[in-house]
Amino acid sequence: xxxxxxxxxxxxxxxxxxxxxxxxxxxxxxxxxxxxxxxxxxxxxxxxxxxxxxxxxxxxxxxxxxxxxxxxxxxxxxxxxxxxxxxxxxxxxxxxxxxxxxxxxxxxxxxxxxxxxxxxxxxxxxxxxxxxxxxxxxxxxxxxxxxxxxxxxxxx
Amino acid sequence: xxxxxxxxxxxxxxxxxxxxxxxxxxxxxxxxxxxxxxxxxxxxxxxxxxxxxxxxxxxxxxxxxxxxxxxxxxxxxxxxxxxxxxxxxxxxxxxxxxxxxxxxxxxxxxxxxxxxxxxxxxxxxxxxxxxxxxxxxxxxxxxxxxxxxxxxxxxxxxxxxxxxxxxxxxxxxxxxxxxxxxxxxxxxxxxxx
Numbered sequence: 220x221x222x223x224x225x226x227x228x229x230x231x232x233x234x235x236x237x238x239x240x241x242x243x244x245x246x247x248x249x250x251x252x253x254x255x256x257x258x259x260x261x262x263x264x265x266x267x268x269x270x271x272x273x274x275x276x277x278x279x280x281x282x283x284x285x286x287x288x289x290x291x292x293x294x295x296x297x298x299x300x301x302x303x304x305x306x307x308x309x310x311x312x313x314x315x316x317x318x319x320x321x322x323x324x325x326x327x328x329x330x331x332x333x334x335x336x337x338x339x340x341x342x343x344x345x346x347x348x349x350x351x352x353x354x355x356x357x358x359x360x361x362x363x364x365x366x367x368x369x370x371x372x373x374x375x
Numbered sequence: 376x377x378x379x380x381x382x383x384x385x386x387x388x389x390x391x392x393x394x395x396x397x398x399x400x401x402x403x404x405x406x407x408x409x410x411x412x413x414x415x416x417x418x419x420x421x422x423x424x425x426x427x428x429x430x431x432x433x434x435x436x437x438x439x440x441x442x443x444x445x446x447x448x449x450x451x452x453x454x455x456x457x458x459x460x461x462x463x464x465x466x467x468x469x470x471x472x473x474x475x476x477x478x479x480x481x482x483x484x485x486x487x488x489x490x491x492x493x494x495x496x497x498x499x500x501x502x503x504x505x506x507x508x509x510x511x512x513x514x515x516x517x518x519x520x521x522x523x524x525x526x527x528x529x530x531x532x533x534x535x536x537x538x539x540x541x542x543x544x545x546x547x548x549x550x551x552x553x554x555x556x557x558x559x560x561x562x563x564x565x566x567x568x
Contacts, residue, residue, distance in 0.1 A: 230431070231427055231428070231431040234430065234431045234434045234435070235427050235430060235431060239434070240434045240435050240437070243434075316422070317426065317429075320422055320423070320426055321426070324423070324426070335420075335423055336427065338388070338420075339420075339423060339424045339427055343388075343390070344385075344388065344390050359382075359384075359385050359390065362384055362385075362388070363381065363382075363383070363384040363385070366384050366416050366419050366420055366423075367384075367416070369419040369420075369422070369423060370412075370415040370416055370418070370419040373419060373422065
């Protein structure tokens with residue numbers, strides 16, 4: 220049950236960090252394996268989601284030197300796809316909106332982007348703080364700053 | 376822009392304590408700019424989530440979809456022509472050899488294990504003295520059907536899968552050439568009873 224509930228958000232987080240689908244799936248599997256070991260060996264059962272995301276995040280970080288370029292710009296490429304099936308007028312609008320969003324995302328700092336991604340994964344500020352090893356108040360400030368940037372630049 | 380806007384996002388995310396949240400709700404009732412800003416934040420957060428979803432979906436489906444290889448049709452033609460040339464030379468070389476009367480072609484068919492058939496393990500049934508797969512008319516073909524579970528461990532061959540093997544038998548009785556071909560659609564072509 221835990222697996223079903225957390226697998227998809229975790230996979231999405233890793234892919235948005237810039238891992239390929241294969242790498243992300245491997246990392247998800249490895250993370251759940253470690254979670255299993257953690258629980259079997261009597262580890263804390265509190266905040267499983269935060270624990271899992273932190274383990275996955277650190278694994279993704281370890282791949283970072285190899286995938287630095289993609290990691291630094293994970294959400295930037297491939298933006299023409301979302302509107303394939305929309306009607307032409309709608310497609311133009313949607314495409315423009317997504318391009319705006321893409322440009323805005325590119326201007327976020329790494330920490331801002333990670334905070335937003337973790338937040339989108341359903342994590343509370345307390346859990347995000349644990350994953351990124353920063354304070355809860357820093358998470359609050361960072362999420363606020365990041366969403367402000369997106370809202371100002373995108374006018375959505 | 377009023378000070379309250381600094382904790383708007385925390386309020387939207389349900390991160391404020393109860394008293395703080397109540398204060399914020401009171402403030403929003405009175406402050407139109409903050410209400411507007413809260414709406415903009417919410418839409419931005421939703422758009423970001425949608426962007427992530429779309430990006431993620433794309434990454435996963437790009438993996439599932441095989442890459443388009445534009446050279447593939449050309450490669451097929453090249454392979455086809457090459458195969459034809461090779462077959463032509465093989466025919467030239469092989470024609471005198473096929474005159475040998477002692478050569479025998481046998482088609483051995485391994486039938487799928489089917490519940491309705493009463494074939495015993497290890498039993499072989501000789502079906503017919505002739506085979507349509509005989510390489511040349513003057514060669515006598517023997518067709519033998521062997522249940523799959525006589526050869527493979529139980530369950531190794533799923534129902535509906537059969538193999539057809541062509542075996543060339545030399546004058547001294549040794550098997551010279553074995554070609555095993557899986558058959559999916561035609562395995563019920565002949566009754567195996």
